[in-house]
Amino acid sequence: MATVVVGGMILFVALGGTVGFIATPQLIALFFALALVLAILVTLPIGGADMPVMP
Numbered sequence: 001m002a003t004v005v006v007g008g009m010i011l012f013v014a015l016g017g018t019v020g021f022i023a024t025p026q027l028i029a030l031f032f033a034l035a036l037v038l039a040i041l042v043t044l045p046i047g048g049a050d051m052p053v054m055p
Contacts, residue, residue, distance in 0.1 A: 006027065010028060
């Protein structure tokens with residue numbers, strides 16, 4: 001959920017929002033770091049049960 005909030009803040013600034021939110025490189029890096037964590041957490045429950053086994 002935090003990734004969506006950070007992405008929304010970046011989009012808000014890009015569309016001419018208030019100057020209070022500044023899309024700094026740190027904010028953009030935070031967005032991608034949170035997106036990476038979200039991707040790992042979403043794929044983690046899959047595990048090895050769905051992987052085909054070669055005989």
